[in-house]
Amino acid sequence: MIPGLILVAIGLLWLLAELGVLPLSLADLWRLWPLILVGFGLELLLGSTPRGRRLAAAIFAALLAAALFWLAWPGSAGRGAFIRETYSVPLETGLERVRLRVNVPVARLDLARLPQPDTAVFRADLERLPRQRIVFTRKRRGDRLDIEIASRGRHLRFRGTSPIWKLRLHPAPTYDLWLKTGVGAGRLDLRGLRLQTVVVEAGVGSLEVYLSEQGGYEARIEGGVGALTVYVPPALPVNLQVERGVGRVEIAGLDDLAAVNPTLEPVRLVIESGVGQVTVRRLEP
Numbered sequence: 001m002i003p004g005l006i007l008v009a010i011g012l013l014w015l016l017a018e019l020g021v022l023p024l025s026l027a028d029l030w031r032l033w034p035l036i037l038v039g040f041g042l043e044l045l046l047g048s049t050p051r052g053r054r055l056a057a058a059i060f061a062a063l064l065a066a067a068l069f070w071l072a073w074p075g076s077a078g079r080g081a082f083i084r085e086t087y088s089v090p091l092e093t094g095l096e097r098v099r100l101r102v103n104v105p106v107a108r109l110d111l112a113r114l115p116q117p118d119t120a121v122f123r124a125d126l127e128r129l130p131r132q133r134i135v136f137t138r139k140r141r142g143d144r145l146d147i148e149i150a151s152r153g154r155h156l157r158f159r160g161t162s163p164i165w166k167l168r169l170h171p172a173p174t175y176d177l178w179l180k181t182g183v184g185a186g187r188l189d190l191r192g193l194r195l196q197t198v199v200v201e202a203g204v205g206s207l208e209v210y211l212s213e214q215g216g217y218e219a220r221i222e223g224g225v226g227a228l229t230v231y232v233p234p235a236l237p238v239n240l241q242v243e244r245g246v247g248r249v250e251i252a253g254l255d256d257l258a259a260v261n262p263t264l265e266p267v268r269l270v271i272e273s274g275v276g277q278v279t280v281r282r283l284e285p
Helices: 002-019 026-030 034-046 050-072
Strands: 083-090 097-106 108-113 120-128 132-141 144-153 164-169 174-183 186-189 194-201 207-210 218-222 228-232 238-243 248-252 267-272 277-282
Touching (some): 034 050, 083 132, 083 144, 097 108, 097 120, 097 164, 108 174, 120 144, 228 267, 267 277
Parallel strands (some): 097 144, 097 174, 108 186, 174 194, 186 207, 194 218, 207 228, 228 277, 238 267, 248 277
Antiparallel strands (some): 083 120, 120 164
């Protein structure tokens, strides 16, 4: 029984490592070769009875899980610190619109406006794990610029802080944003930005979203697992639609119409609550 489990375990681990699902390389897996001797030893010691074989299989599975955990634990198997990458896109003449797509599987996303003056329309300061890679593309289409950024590869980290993705946008163009967060906290400060549409798909963790004070756009925010807080500027009129999920939704301050600027075009805000707390709160003037 144990030899069969060894072959199955080796085959599955090898396959997952080759596919990039398991955050280990074949060199890492080769360090586990003494478990083969342990498995055969358990078979010799306990494999004479059905109960003994079950116990041996349980011990082998526990040792294998502990060894994999040790390999994936940063620092225990020679893992290095985060690797930083920076990206910058110049603010070109005639650029009026930017379509930005961001997919962050595991990181703390920090998005805000660039301070003026700045010669870039987009700046990114990103951290990644040694076995991750950043995929960054950009393409100019007339007066519009398309930017896509995501990460691939190893996303697993058992201890320490998560990598930080710091994105900054120039306030001049109009933005169409699609932001997908995975595991980790996030802070999206859209104040000072001109927006057309905003789609946020929250993952697991806490997320804070500060809406832009410039009206006339549509924002759709899908809550994940954790706390989602949406902050509305003091004078911004809002047409709010809430699609309730499992979590609790709390709305505060949006009924104070006296503070709303009637000259601003309202924002259409759609909230899809997930599992956890969703709060929509108007900021103090």
